[in-house]
Amino acid sequence: MLIDTTLREGAQLFGAYFNIDTRKRIVAGLVALGIDEVELGWVGQEDLQELAEYGRSLNGNTKFSVWSPCREEDVITVSKLPVDRINIGVPVSDLHIEKRLGLDRAGLLKKLTKTVETAKNHGLRYVSIGLEDLSRADEAFALTVALLAKVSGASRIRLADSLGQLTPKATENLVQLFSSQINIDFAVHCHDDFGMATANAVTALGAGAKYVDVSVLGIGERSGISATEELIAYLSLNNENHPYSTEGLVDLCSFVSSAAGVTIARTKAVVGTDIFACESGLHAHALSKSPELFEPYNPELVGKTRKLAVGGKSGKSAVASALSDGEIAPLVKDFSERNLSALTQAVRKLSCELMRPLTKGELVELTLNSEK
Template sequence: MLIDTTLREGAQLFGAYFNVETRKRIADGLIEMGVDEIEMGWVGQEGIHEFAGYLSRAANGTHLSVWSPCREKDILAAAELPVDRINIGVPVSDLHIEKRLDTDRQSMLRKLAAAIHTAREAGFKYISVGLEDISRADPDFSMSMALHAEVCGASRVRLSDSLGQLTPLAMAELVARFRSRIKIDIAVHCHDDFGMATANSVTALDSGADYADVSVMGIGERSGIAATEELVAHLSIRGGRDSYSTEVLKDVCLFVSSAARVPVSRTKAVVGTDIFACESGLHTHALSKLPELFEPYNPESVGTSRKVAVGGKSGRAAVRSALSECGVDSAGADIASLTEAVRQLSCRLSRPLTRSELIRLSSGEVLS
């Protein structure tokens, strides 16, 4: 299941500022998409009360959570929000415990117990504990923290690869180790510093994790985390999860792209404008026969469309097929000569040809 944290992790992206109205639009898209939980922000975030009120009315069954540091006053502040879950962050690596917090392991165990107690007393029925920087933590201590969280009444532990250090094989081992020892839910939070976030998240879910954190366009600190659109598409199309809606992915990504000022690469997985564009002779000819030969899924399933053009990489079959699509009868035409003209013009222009240019070339017009 997916925890979308665009409004918390994503909002921490350098230079990204989402006002309340922008957050509402993003949340509406996430709800329509069918994510299982929305981490709506952090305690003390500007406009959090107004936004939480709106989201609690719009949620339509989606779980709502808020992030809080491991401090009593923040947990109590979180309890004033209309959310049903709290995500408490606690570092488990000695580097953070000693150098950032200037404390020790035993103190962190006591602090965690106190935080969970406070959350329970404040009325939270579902308490998630994020074990931060777990990939650089001592394995025995991080397991002790997870077991301690379970005994104290936590509902979930979130294994946070805070600096994107893990590979899929290492992630599988990590999840399997925790799954064998704890009975509460397991989530993962995978950063993308080495481009592994989506792969690590998919692997974690396949290895026994119950939840994976995601963010639209993968935005977040540094290079971000696993991308919502990639996990939704994978789980829906490959995994058969019909609770997720893939048709809205592109619109949501385009809106977040504009709001965060992060351009969408034309080859971006799932939502790029050119992921179903083709001009290669072999591929275009095959697509005209059977799209499944070179398409992993139907373009319409992710809100986009196929784009086929002729150019410097096209062969005669592709040119003939393109003419047919343009309504031009190619019977008796010198396809070999026309194909050469197409290739030459495309190379001069450094791009595929438009429909108009192909039709004009086929009529014998000389284009420069």
């Protein structure tokens, strides 16, 4: 199950500012995708009441939550909002406990107990406790914090790799350790500092975690976290066991890209413009015969179209296939295959000069000239 935190973690991206209209559009897009939970922001943020009411007005089964630090007064503030859940952040590494909070371990445990009890007493039925900087914490103490959270009334524990330190194997071990000791729902929050966030999130689900945090395009602090579009595509198109919609992924990612000022690389998994583009001779020829040979899923499932072109990497088969294209074939119907080798060489030469694949118009012109 996916917790999208584009409006909390994602909004912490350096230089990203989302006004209320932008936030509403992101919420609507996420609900349309079938996201299980949307973290609307952090306590004290402007327009949370309006945003939560808007989310509830949408037709979907998405739950809405707000993040809060481990402070009783902030929890009380969240309790007045029309949200389903509260996500409370609790640092568990000694470095954060001492230098950030000015507490010792005993003080943290006391603070946690009072905060969770306050949340429950103020009508917050679903309390999630996020163990921040867990990958640098003492595991025994972190387990103590998690157990105390459950005993105090928490419904979920969020295991946070706050600095992206974990590998998939380490993530698996951590999830299995906690789930073997405490009977409660677990979520993971995986940062991407070493490029492993999505892999760690997928591994966590396989190891027994019920939830993973994601954000659109993976935006967030530093290099961000697991990407919403990657998890949705993997869970829906690879496993085909999850009911997430992939229909609006490209549009939502494009919108967030513009709003956050983050460029989408043309090779970006799931939503890049060129992920279904091919000019390599062997691959292009194979794709023209049977797309599943070199495509993990149908491009149309994520709003993409296949793009084949000839160029400096093309062989005779790829060029011949390109000439049979419905738009090109009528224009080169008199082409003789005797000249295919020469045409292929001409295609490669021109492509290398232009330093790009050829357009359909350029291929037609080159073909017609080769016949003269």
